Amino acid sequence: MNRPRLRHNRDFRLLWAGAACSVLGARTTGFLWPVLVIWQGGTPAEAGAVGFLALLPHVLLPVPAGVLVDRWDRRRVLIGSDLVALTAVSSVAAASGGPALAHAMVAAFAAGSAAVVYQLAERAAVRTIVHPDDLSAALSRNEARGRGAGLLGQPTGTALLPIAAWLPYGFAVLTHLLSLGALLRIGHGLRGSTGTSGNFRAELADGLRWLWRQQFLRVAIALIACTNVLFQIVNLALVVAVLGAGGSPLAVGLIGVGAGLGGICGALSGPWWLRRLPLSTLLIGCFTTWALLIPLLALVSGPVALGAVFSAVCFAAGVMNVSGGVYQARITPEHLQGRAGGVAGLLTSGASAGGSAVAGVLLGLSGVDTTVWLVAGVMALLAGLSLASPSIRAAGWAEPRTEKVVIESRGNNG
Known part of the structure; x- marks a missing residue:
């Protein structure tokens, strides 16, 4: 693939902007799941359970998700992850009177899972679309973007929640829609290899051995x-x-x-x-x-x-x-x-x-x-x-x- 230098790389700019929106939405709502439960009259134990389920994908999913990110077109993985997150946060935003406990637990786990898969796919896609000499500049921008999203996400969530419980999740809906719009404009798939689907355990073992x-x-x-x-x-x-x-x-x-x-x-x-x-x-x-x-x-x-x-x-x-x-x-x-x-x-x-x-x-x-x-x-x-x-x-x-x-x-x- 002919990869242009970073300043002229339209696909990288779209990937970067889409990820900025998606990560901002995830950071805005990620820490709010237990807060939302307490805000709606739930117990600390219930809030802890929801917070635990929001973080659980970060332990359960990185390794198996890495196999799928290497196996599938990463652009489609990114789009699918955004759709899962969009469904989760929009269901919470649309819940009349706020989500029930079971609803919040499922939504928190789904949104956390989508964030894990998105991060892996986006990071793996960078080397596919940037010139080798631009890799350090691209990854430094990505790192700065992630830290900037973390800097903005929590105050955004805490500012919106007192206005209306659904508002932080409505904001996340907007960010995931913007991310999807950017991803859909990328001109090609984001898989650099020609790997084919094989045995999941064998592929996982190959990665671990390497x-x-x-x-x-x-x-x-x-x-x-x-x-x-x-x-x-x-x-x-x-x-x-x-x-x-x-x-x-x-x-x-x-x-x-x-x-x-x-x-x-x-x-x-x-x-x-x-x-x-x-x-x-x-x-x-x-x-x-x-x-x-x-x-x-x-x-x-x-x-x-x-x-x-x-x-x-x-x-x-x-x-x-x-x-x-x-x-x-x-x-x-x-x-x-x-x-x-x-x-x-x-x-x-x-x-x-x-x-x-x-x-x-x-x-x-x-x-x-x-x-x-x-x-x-x-x-x-x-x-x-x-x-x-x-x-x-x-x-x-x-x-x-x-x-x-x-x-x-x-x-x-x-």
């Missing part, structure tokens, strides 16, 4: 999954610290805005770093930066200082996500993009869920300062492990101008 042989990816994903646990603990620790010191929810929200802006800046700067530093230096540098910054969260006070430190933490996270994403997209064969992304998504999402569960218990037992110091110690250990890992230290350049990446489905690329 990923296991990539020593660098294996170690990097494990380390990043560990940091996701730590960041969930830090997120809750910041909320407890600010509110415990007499701060307002607005102050917590402003810290979140600062973190989102830091992540966006980090993501957009990713290509700049990738052109100047090898992947090993970037990853070790990010882990070391986090190990140095996190102790400051226990040493400073006030929303402004805490927000500044956490913004710097999120800046490094944006750089890390783009760097790792570019390497994974380049080194993974076209027909395994979905499966590789699915396994990585399962490990990182599962780690985040585990971190959320651990955070409350740890803060309750140890308090904010002790918890932050414990997290800092573990992060320092991870930084040391990244520096000691031969596969991390041996990682070369992620940009094609500095190192030609040979894509093959065998051997050790660590």
Whole structure:
């Protein structure tokens, strides 16, 4: 396929815009499912059940969905995912008097499932439609888009819900319709391989075997999954610290805005770093930066200082996500993009869920300062492990101008 450069790539612009709308809708309603139940007089247990079902697809679906993303035309997968999400949120918006509990549970699970599949298919499709030299720029824009959607989604949902319970879901209906309109204008399918349908278990095993042989990816994903646990603990620790010191929810929200802006800046700067530093230096540098910054969260006070430190933490996270994403997209064969992304998504999402569960218990037992110091110690250990890992230290350049990446489905690329 002849792939134009990014500035002239109409299909990438349509894919990017469609995904921006779809992700914004998903982020607007994603955290609202349990809130909606409470808002309508439900019990905390009922709200927890609905929230659990909204998050469950992030653990159940990434790996099997990755097989289907590699097997089917990714444009059709994206359209199908948007249609499922559209059906789920429109049914809630149209429910007279609000959805019944069973309705909310089914809709939350369906919308969460659609979001997981959409994310995998969209990420796998990027390499199909962009020029190889533009991959880092494309993925940095995608990372910034995702962080921007997260920044806008929650305040949009919380602003619309008090006006009318159906309104956030009506807004999501509009975003998914806009996404569908963009996807339908893409000029061709988004599958770069010519793979055919085969045995599901065999295809899954092929993807797992290939990923296991990539020593660098294996170690990097494990380390990043560990940091996701730590960041969930830090997120809750910041909320407890600010509110415990007499701060307002607005102050917590402003810290979140600062973190989102830091992540966006980090993501957009990713290509700049990738052109100047090898992947090993970037990853070790990010882990070391986090190990140095996190102790400051226990040493400073006030929303402004805490927000500044956490913004710097999120800046490094944006750089890390783009760097790792570019390497994974380049080194993974076209027909395994979905499966590789699915396994990585399962490990990182599962780690985040585990971190959320651990955070409350740890803060309750140890308090904010002790918890932050414990997290800092573990992060320092991870930084040391990244520096000691031969596969991390041996990682070369992620940009094609500095190192030609040979894509093959065998051997050790660590």
